[in-house]
Amino acid sequence: MEIKKSKKLSILILLATFILLTGCQTSAARDDSDPLEVINRPIFNFNDSLDRHIMKPIANSYVAITPKPVRTGITNFFDNLTYLNVILNDILQGKFAQGFDDSARFIVNSTVGFGGIMDPAGHGTLPKHDEDLGQTFGTWGMGEGVYLNLPLLGPNSTRDAPDLVTSTLLNPLTYFAFAISAPVSAINIVNKRANLLDATKFRDEAALDSYAFTREAYRQHRLSLIYDGNPPVEEMEDFFDEEDEYPDDSSAEDILIIE
Amino acid sequence: MRKFIGTKLTLILFLLSFQSVLANAVPANSTPSDVVENLHQTLIQVMKEAKDLDFSSRYKILEPVINESFDFDTIARIVMGRYWKKLDDQQKAEFIDTFSRLSISTYTAQFDSFSGETFEVLGDKEMKKGRILVKTKLITDDRVVPFNYVLHPVKDRWRIINVIADGISDLSLKRSDYSTIMKTEGFDELVRKLREKIKSSGKEP
Numbered sequence: 001m002e003i004k005k006s007k008k009l010s011i012l013i014l015l016a017t018f019i020l021l022t023g024c025q026t027s028a029a030r031d032d033s034d035p036l037e038v039i040n041r042p043i044f045n046f047n048d049s050l051d052r053h054i055m056k057p058i059a060n061s062y063v064a065i066t067p068k069p070v071r072t073g074i075t076n077f078f079d080n081l082t083y084l085n086v087i088l089n090d091i092l093q094g095k096f097a098q099g100f101d102d103s104a105r106f107i108v109n110s111t112v113g114f115g116g117i118m119d120p121a122g123h124g125t126l127p128k129h130d131e132d133l134g135q136t137f138g139t140w141g142m143g144e145g146v147y148l149n150l151p152l153l154g155p156n157s158t159r160d161a162p163d164l165v166t167s168t169l170l171n172p173l174t175y176f177a178f179a180i181s182a183p184v185s186a187i188n189i190v191n192k193r194a195n196l197l198d199a200t201k202f203r204d205e206a207a208l209d210s211y212a213f214t215r216e217a218y219r220q221h222r223l224s225l226i227y228d229g230n231p232p233v234e235e236m237e238d239f240f241d242e243e244d245e246y247p248d249d250s251s252a253e254d255i256l257i258i259e
Numbered sequence: 260m261r262k263f264i265g266t267k268l269t270l271i272l273f274l275l276s277f278q279s280v281l282a283n284a285v286p287a288n289s290t291p292s293d294v295v296e297n298l299h300q301t302l303i304q305v306m307k308e309a310k311d312l313d314f315s316s317r318y319k320i321l322e323p324v325i326n327e328s329f330d331f332d333t334i335a336r337i338v339m340g341r342y343w344k345k346l347d348d349q350q351k352a353e354f355i356d357t358f359s360r361l362s363i364s365t366y367t368a369q370f371d372s373f374s375g376e377t378f379e380v381l382g383d384k385e386m387k388k389g390r391i392l393v394k395t396k397l398i399t400d401d402r403v404v405p406f407n408y409v410l411h412p413v414k415d416r417w418r419i420i421n422v423i424a425d426g427i428s429d430l431s432l433k434r435s436d437y438s439t440i441m442k443t444e445g446f447d448e449l450v451r452k453l454r455e456k457i458k459s460s461g462k463e464p
Contacts, residue, residue, distance in 0.1 A: 202369070205368060205369075205456070205460060206365060206433075206436075206456075207436055208437065208439075208449070208453070208456070209436050209439040209440055211439075212435050212436050212438075213435070216432050216436065217427055217432060220426060220427045220428060220431060220432070223426075224427070225426075229405065229426055
């Protein structure tokens with residue numbers, strides 16, 4: 001038994017080391033690196049057709065029949081359930097004050113906010129924060145790793161994927177019986193898709209290559225989250241110093257800054 | 260009598276300021292924030308009038324303002340990245356023209372209704388090579404979206420070269436998107452796709 005346990009632990013450590021290493025190796029590579037594109041693209045296309053034929057129509061009908069305040073309540077409820085994972089990652093990132101605030105927020109909204117449906121904390125002085133394990137690895141200096149497109153789940157990366165484990169384990173819904181958690185999760189998925197309708201509308205109007213557009217949007221969104229919406233301009237400007245008289249591809253990167 | 264003159268003067272001043280808003284003229288010595296503010300005013304104006312105006316009327320209002328606010332020559336070069344140098348002059352001109360028309364179409368299609376949105380300029384920040392970052396936010400009925408602009412001077416006039424909405428840089432998105440098409444299908448196909456986008460903008464897919 002003891003041996004079995006330590007074996008499990010060593011596998012975990014090995015896995016963590018692998019993720020850390022791949023993260024470090026690829027942190028220098030920017031932009032279009034996508035070694036798994038041959039696998040990612042078919043998965044993206046599969047997800048996309050599933051979305052077009054099933055998820056998007058359901059989300060549209062859901063929006064049509066559900067008043068906005070109700071949808072906001074549902075969004076609040078599910079956001080609140082993810083909050084234990086947010087608090088864990090506040091702590092892992094050394095944001096102790098924010099971790100304290102977020103704990104207070106979770107307690108206030110779970111109780112006074114009717115199980116998270118209302119957001120009294122947010123109307124007070126405890127705004128919502130967005131943290132996850134991928135962001136934690138990012139703040140520790142890890143690069144994106146390898147870009148992934150997961151079946152059903154969509155854009156992800158080797159740095160961000162481990163969060164699927166912690167966010168599932170720390171979500172109270174996980175510990176309810178399937179008969180309860182399944183239909184509730186279904187509502188979560190439909191509501192989540194509905195919240196993305198504007199974003200996908202914009203993508204469909206603007207993108208020439210939906211896959212490339214989505215990948216770039218994912219990367220920038222993640223980077224923005226890692227820096228809590230404020231990535232340092234100076235860091236991005238390093239690329240600009242390479243500019244010559246006739247700028248080539250590596251030039252003017254700082255115009256692309258995300259802030 | 261004195262009071263009357265005062266009122267008249269106020270009225271004239273009021274009308275003058277109103278007129279300058281209507282004309283959307285950016286004075287030659289305007290600041291980067293002025294350029295952004297002017298763009299925002301026009302967007303809000305178009306949104307407010309959207310219920311009475313069709314797509315092409317809104318396009319005509321936005322076209323001159325967007326053309327004078329953005330530096331499409333620079334944007335086109337950066338969006339094309341490493342492929343820019345491989346284009347001949349005619350292709351470059353064709354791309355700049357198509358790209359700018361698509362940008363105006365996209366703005367026209369996106370800002371198509373009004374529900375109390377406001378823009379607020381928060382301030383600016385100097386960047387390298389004389390570039391200025393103007394930070395603003397769009398306030399809608401249920402959330403606040405940061406809209407940041409990068410501007411640089413072109414012949415004594417500030418022009419926008421990038422828009423970063425909610426942390427996502429428009430230039431990066433397009434660069435990544437277009438370079439994929441350039442790599443796999445080439446310039447002619449890219450321009451054909453852009454023209455198709457212009458045609459379909461403002462219509463339901």
